[in-house]
Amino acid sequence: MIPSATPRAPDPSSAAASSEPTSKDFEDFIYLISHDVRNSVRALIELPQWIAEDLTEAGVKIDGSVAESIELMNKHTGRLDRMLVDLLTFSRVGRMQNVEEVQIDAALSEVLEEIHIPQGFTVLRALDCDVLKIGERDIMTLLTALISNAVKHHDRTIGKIVVACYRDRHEVVLTVRDNGPGIPAGYHERVLGAMTTLRPRDEVEGSGMGLAITRKIALLYEGSVSIKEISEGRGTTIEVRLPA
Template sequence: MIPQPSPTATEPVTSASDFDDFIYVLSHDIRSCVRASLELPQWIEEDLEEAGVRIDQPLAEKFGLMHTHMRRLDRMLGDLLEYSRVGRMQTPRPVDLNAVLEEVLHRRPLPQGFTLHRRIEGRGPHMGPIDAERLLAALLSNAAKHHDRPCGHVSIETQEASGLCILTVSDDGPGIAEAHRNSVFDPMTLLKSRDELEGSGMGLTIVRKIVHHYGGELRWCMPADARGAVLEIRLPTG
């Protein structure tokens, strides 16, 4: 039998924390370059105009395409940064979801034409307050962004049971086909092309990471109507 080497202090250790550190550094540094590159097409256009060079329609379209793709990359990197920050720089404590929801709606209101029903009851989850805000912001954004109509309705309800805060988020959108209900939590996953729907595909990935980080679980439930999606999240209250 060939003896297996025992681990030593000098050997690298791969962990979720190490991976998050890697994502944070990589995303932060690359995003700085992307932010500068976002301005590049505009600088080129300005220089051409000053030089008296006429920008024809095909060239203007190419500049627009450059800006669109750089903006998408910037959004992806921003959401990767959010993903890597889950659980960082915050102390878990009992969270008042009513107050968190107010803050989220103040910073990122639902699109015009959307209504929100809320019923927050019982104790809130025991978690980092920044992550609680990330969680609700991602859930609301996902419900509105993937709706197929200009007007829609979103519901957020909580109840306490057996030491758990049960958070249920539902909407009256097109719903999610059963075949995609697991894959939508994977990073960079969109059920439509990015030309049809702007987004990084990281919203539900961030939701899942937050829930699992605080010892919770999540599952899709059957909507009461033919349309819509219902996501149930269970998080410990303490």
């Protein structure tokens, strides 16, 4: 499933090129800096709470501009922490895991237990394909990214998400369909990029990494990801195709 590199003797003519950073070097850098920086961000998340507690103990009423400043600090440090978490998730794709036959239904059940699904949302299953050969953590990351994306960008308090899987010749097709506002056709390629959101982060909290993570996993396993237009009504369908 994952292409393996064939060792070969170095080419002297490419010595200069080989000295330049590779994609793996860059991802290693993302992993290390995200991990280290997040330790500092955790302290920053707690700092406003400590300030509020100290002010309360000193008999200072927290209101007005002070309360607004503390709330703003909480908002932005929380946003930074989410971005770092998603960068770490992006850098971990394909790392340190076994590639094996995974039961899709069991993986989906585990994901739904771990992520928060709002009370008004329903997740339905249409799994005509039972097994997918993929990294044991990558399938969890893939399903989490797709379902979380559908919930996060929905514009109503009541929604429906359908997770489907079926065989199409030599491919396994995994789709996640929602009945949200949809994605305009002209933005389909753009939203697959990293750190991309179509709505301001003040309206929808998120790093814009969900579909970028989805595409990275699909490409790692020599597959593809695309956004399908819905001819009637509302909604978005994200389709991931992987070799069977």
